[in-house]
Amino acid sequence: MGTCAGTNKDGTSCSNAALDGSRYCHVHQGAEGQSADAHAEDEYSFGTMLAGALAVSVVTYFLLHIVLGV
Ligand SMILES: [Zn+2]
Numbered sequence: 237m238g239t240c241a242g243t244n245k246d247g248t249s250c251s252n253a254a255l256d257g258s259r260y261c262h263v264h265q266g267a268e269g270q271s272a273d274a275h276a277e278d279e280y281s282f283g284t285m286l287a288g289a290l291a292v293s294v295v296t297y298f299l300l301h302i303v304l305g306v
Contacts, residue, residue, distance in 0.1 A: 240264055
């Protein structure tokens with residue numbers, strides 16, 4: 237029993253206590269092996285969010301030009 241060997245989503249080491257007979261806490265227990273997929277999913281979500289924000293900015297920019305005639 238000790239500290240969890242898992243890594244948090246922000247890249248820092250997990251500071252939770254590891255479960256008995258495991259190197260991981262209740263959060264990372266069972267997530268081991270899926271972390272790569274979860275990480276990829278996070279990056280995909282972030283990229284999608286960024287693309288969405290960029291699209292909104294571009295649309296707003298052109299709408300302002302059209303409506304205000306700037
Ligand atoms: Zn943990």
